[in-house]
Amino acid sequence: MNVTALLRELDTEIARLQKARETIAALSTGAPAKRGPGRPKATTTVAAPARKKRTMSPEARAKIAAAAKKRWAAQKKATK
Template identity: 45%
Template sequence: MNTTEILSAIDAEIGKLMQARSILSDYSVPVAIRRGPGRPKKIASAPQRAATVPHVKAVKRGMSAEGKARIAAAQKKRWAVAKKLAKTAI
């Protein structure tokens, strides 16, 4: 057997298997074998969730003035310790 005969036999077998799969799965369109790079395309029969669920805007969380002051004080304390360690290391 040469290469072209082998390839044609493989293609014929693939065609038979795709027909059997479409019959068993009740698909009218055979399934694509090769997939390209990137995100898969949307299926037209998929339900649209965006149309049924209303859009709710997320609420941003804020920080109180006391919270900011506590964080600033803690950071200044860390800097003071680091500065003291740097002076003693020299």
């Protein structure tokens, strides 16, 4: 094999590898992302609609209070 042809092929291979190295170096110029504590932030830009605050009617609140008092009375009666 001709030495000149061999050197030419070697130079082209070196040039190809240097170009590949430059491309990879350009992709990884920034420092690796550091993970912080907690849940990661959402990547979507669409904001979720705000939920309405739930309110309980006075009647429902009274029913729950009555049921709780009934449970407490039954528990107090069972301990005596």
